[in-house]
Structures are given as C-alpha cells and as structure tokens.
Amino acid sequence: MTPFRSATALAAASAMLATTLTGCQFGGQEQDTSPIVIAADLELSGAAAGVGKAYRQALELKVQQLNDSGALNGRTVELLLKDNRSDASESLRNIADFGNDKRVSAIIMGGCNECAIGAARTINEKQIPTVALASAGAVANPVADRRYVFKLAPNAADNASALTVELVRRRVTSVGLLRTDDAYGREGVQALRGEFRKAGIQLTAEASLRTTDTEVDRQAGTLAAAEPEALVIWTPPEQAMLAAGAVKQAGFTGPLYFDASAAGDLFLGASGRAAERATLVFTQTMVIDDVIATTPAKAARRQWFQDYTARFGGYHGSSSFAADAVQLIVDAELRAGGPPATVDREGLRDVLETSQMDGLSGPIRMTPDNHSGLMPQALTTLVARNGRWRLAS
Template identity: 55%
Template sequence: MRPIRSVTLSALTAAALVLSASACQSGEDAGDVEEVIIGADLELSGPTAAIGEAYRRALELKISQVNDSGILGNRKLRLDPKDNRSDSSRSLTNVGAFANNPNVAAVVMGTCAECVERVAETVKDRRVPTIALAPAGGVVAPVKDRQWVFKIGPNAADNAAALAREINAAKKKRVGLLYTNDLYGKEGLAAIRGALGESNVTATAVRPTDTDVSQAMETLLAESAEPVEAIVVWTFAEQAALAAASAQQAGFKGPIYFDGAAAGDLFLAGQKATNGATMVFTQTMVIDDVIATTPATAARKQWFRDYTAKYGSYYGFSSFAADAVQMVANALQQSSTVSRDSIRSIVETSQFDGLSGPIRITPDNHSGLMPQALTVLVARNGRWRLATG
C-alpha cells in the first residue's frame, strides 16, 4: 500500500505545482495586456450633439463587447473621446493630439464633414487611419488624396436614387427640397436633381444650426411655379421634425420624404406632423420588425436589443459607430503588431456584414456601406417601421 500512497502524494504534489505555475503564468499574462486606443473626435455639444452622444455611446458599447469577447487576445480597446463642438479648428487640435499618442491606433470622426476635410492633410501626413461617420461622400474623395480616410454611412447618390424610386412610384412630379447649406446638403441637392430631373425640383436651403425652418418651408412652397406635390427633407433629425411640422402648418397635404440623415431616435417627436413620412435608411433602425434568417440579421437584432437595454431607446446612427469599431478590431486580428500602416492597409480591403449592412471598401472606393443596406421606412404612430410591415 505504501508505494501506491507515495505515488499518489507525488502526483498530487506535482498537480499542485502545475496549478501554481499556471496561476502565476495567468497572472503574468494578465499583466501583459496591450492597450489599444481608438480616438474619437465627436460633436458632443452644439447643434448635432444628439448624434455625437449616440456615436459615443455606440463606440463604448461596441468596444466593451469586443473586449469581453476576447477576440483580440491580450489587446484591449479603449475609447478616448474628445468634443469638437462642430468646430473644425477644434477637430484639428483633437486629431493632432491623437496623432501624437503612439497608443492611438485609429481615429473615428463624427458627423461634421467640414471637420474631416480640415484634418485630411494631418491624418495623411501623420499616417493615422481615420474612419469618418459623416454622411458627406466628399470626405473620402478623391481617394488619391484621402488614402488614410474611410467612411461608413449612406451616400447621397444612393439615398437620392432610393428616394426617387419612391417618389416616382407615387407619381409625384413637382418636388420641393429643403436642404442644409453644408457639404452634405449640397451633395443632396445635386443628387436629388440628378435623380428626379433639375426642372422638377424646387430647392430652399437652411443653415445646419437653424432652430426655426418655418420661413424656409413657406418660401419653398411659394417659389414653385406650380404647387409642390411632394417634399424631400435633406437635414438631420431635429430639423426634419421641424420641417414636417412647418409643412403641416403651411397647409401642405402631400407626402414628405426624409433623407437618411434624419434617422435619429426610433420614436419621433411631432408625431402628428411626421406620421406617414417616408425615410430611406438601414434596416437596423427597425430590426425588431425583421425576422432573423441569417447570422448577420441576428447580430443586428442583438445590437438593437443591447443598445436599447443599455441606453433606454435606439438611435439610428449608432450602428455606423459600432461598425467602425468592428473594422478596427478586424484589422487588429489580422495584424501581428499594432501598426497604423498595417491597420490602414487592412481596412482598405474590408469586407464584412456589419450591423449597418454589407460593408465593402476597396482601394478605389473608401465609402464602405453598400446600397443594398438601404431600405424604406415609414413613420407610424410615433415611431419608424418597415414600409412593408
């Protein structure tokens, strides 16, 4: 019996040593965590602060999910958000600070297209991969000058084409366009006139900071030689709701169409004025109306639930920010070192089914969201729904 007992004790002692060594090794591994920072230049105050805050929340939630998944091994993501106040000069300062920090692997920029344009030379000279969430396509054009800038979000031409299909199907010929006099609004003006025919579109501009668009709406309805049959609103969400209310107050009875930039909260302010309005946007906004038949759809439904559970409601633009994090995470998974050059090269060939929809980036096209991601939504009873639902 004694030899057997001796062997057993030896085995137990050896096992204990192995466990002890493993514990020490685990502790050493835990101390070897490599922090990778994603800098975020966002509009956290000012006229588009609601979008900036939605982006910040989405970035934080997605980073937490990536870290919890363990897909990056000992690397852990951290967000460093800075407020640009919709001021391109502040963006230049913020991005310069990110460029000076060797732990910043990439930068995500918010909805201010002018801010992205202001920092374009800096990110090229300092070689900082930058993902813009601004809707304006000009932020990544021409590609030869924007090798370090990428974009996630719908494009003006795609939105305009989808809106034109809806307007033509409704047999509306005379269209009034209310748009913002910024880079994205001007892209929208050109795209809508190109899709519908310049002679069919009467347009009036508002400033992105305007909190009263009633006079502009009255001007739009009065300027057309013949009565306007449909209105397209090419503004962000707060102004879109004001525009719908102003059109109603002015006695307009026809259909109202929103560009995707109007996708804010799932539940709409001004329910009576916006009821029946049509918007072109990604499916994520109404993913609870969709049956999950693919892993991508299931992931979008889970994102919708996670964001809503954490923040109380859903915000349309949030999926773009989450996809920006996924893009960086995918690049880090494929790179043995945290190199900005490596991340840029990998991002430039990104292909994945994102939370916003299919994303494909190529060396010739740095705007990743595919037109197939867009769907038609309609405002019903104070919230957005699938038009076919």
C-alpha cells in the same frame, strides 16, 4: 561551485525558462496583450450634440461588448474621447493631438462633414487611419488625397437613387427640396437633380439652411407656396423634425420624404404627428424588430438593437455606424499583426482598405479605389407610423 552561487545560477535559469515559456510557448511568438487604443472626435456639444451623444453611447457599448467577449486574443480596447463642440477648428486640434499620441491606432470621427473634410490633410500627414461617420463624398474622395480616411455612412448618390425609386412608385412628378447649405447638402441636390432628370420629376422649389439653424419657418413657407406634390427633406434629424412641423403649419399637405441623414431616434416623440406617414431611406437595423432574423447578420443586428435599447432606453438609427467603425478597426488591428506592444498604423490602414463584413448597418466593402464602405443594398424604405419608424410594407 559554492551553494550560494549554485542557487543563484539555478534561480536565473528558472527565471529565463519561465520567461521563455510564457512569452514563446514552444517556439510561438510572444502574445501581444497591449490595448487597442481608439480615439474618437465627436460632436458632444453644440448644434450636432444629439447625434454625437448617440455615437458616444454606441462606441462605449461596442467597446464593452468586445472586451467582455474574450475574442481579442488577450487584448482589450480602450476608447479616448474628445468633444469637438460641433466646430471644425476644434476638431482639427483634436485630430492633431490624437495623431501625436503614439498609443492611438486609429481615429473615429463623428457626423460633422466639415470636420472630416477639413482634417483630411492632417490625417494624411500624421498617417493615422481614420473612420468618419460623416456623409459627404468629399470625406473619402478623391482616394489619392484620402489614403488614411474611410467613411461609414449612406452615400448621397445611393440615397438620391432610393428616394427617386420611391417617388416614381408613388407617381410623384413635382418635388420641393429642403437641404443643408454644406458639402453634403450641395452634393445631395446634384444627385437628386440627376435622378429626377432620368425619372421625369420636376424640382419646383429649393430652400437651404445652415446646419446650426433652429428656425425653418421661412424656408418652409417658400416650399409650401410652390405647391409641389411632395417634399424631400435632406437635413440632420433635429432640423428634419422641425421642418416637418413647419411645412405642415405653412399649409403643405403632401407627403414628406427624408434622406438618410435625417434618421434619428426610433420614436418620434413630439414630432410624431407632423411626420406621420413620412418616408425615410435608411438601413434596416433601425427597424430590425420588424424583421425576421433569418441570417446570422440579421440576428446580430437584432441583438445590437436590443442591447442598445435596453442600455439607453431607446434606439438611435446612426448608432450602428459607430459600432461598425469600432469593429472594422479592431478586426484590422488583429489582422495587421506586427511586433507586440507596437502600433502599426500603416499595416492597419492597408488592412482597412480591403475590409469586408456584414456589419450592424449592413454590408460593408472597402477597396483601394473606394473608401466609402456602406453598400447601396444596406438601404431600405421606412415609414413613420403611430409615432415611430416602421419597415415599409
């Protein structure tokens, strides 16, 4: 063998050995260092931009935390963001684009109920796992038609039950209701009527508004004129704060009760006076600084609260849902396995469907029969006191 040919053979053998040792350490599988790509369709402009901004901040913070943790077995998380402009048609186009992108493992959708419901068929056709942060039951039901859709937000039935327990405790017998005229609002009034019937509470007045409305004076006047003992406000945060001021201006002096969808910023700002002493059903993480961290899960929630507040100068209640969505997807991706540098959407979906964790929002349990993971135990009662939400005593 000539010296040149001998050197060439040695180099080839060395390269082959190096490749073998790097990709398959002593018989192990080649390590997957490909990124976990998560797409997000959010309301970054339009009527729901306030909550959409909180979701974006939470997603970016959680992704950074995971990438800095060194716990992803050499992988990183990448986030692709699109603005749906609070419009279901724009959202559907975004979902179709994400579904066609073979790099994307899963999608996170924002709080727009109509967006998530309207995209369900496309999500199933594209066979791309999707975690929606919208509240309506139709987002994840019926499960047979929502195989790839999962939901992380408080459920209407759980909210209605918790609100009714509080109303009974306060011995309220008549209630007025302001709700949105959308899938979640209609679901809410049905759930409340059912709970009220069992508790002997009369729904004396009801008014609705579109999710895009910025004037609520007419509805507030109608509800105040009916003179209920208490008023339930079942709207997004911005409208809830507007309504709190409008009903007080209209002469209503009774207590206010907010459904979980009304949760927004921890500090109430200019709306603080109108909402003072109002009751909110929401997750404990919103006021985790009032809670002694006696478990690892509570300690994690407090750390999330502190990290989010330090980064963004305040806390938004819904941020934990977005962070939990990222964690669910990343955990499922790592558990699903599959060949390196490939996206196994079906395997990821199968793992998501049986996922369980004590999340930042509270206990989360997915099953093949229930794709809405937030457990009722996650909800607690908060009260507005001195311009911010506090844990009710």
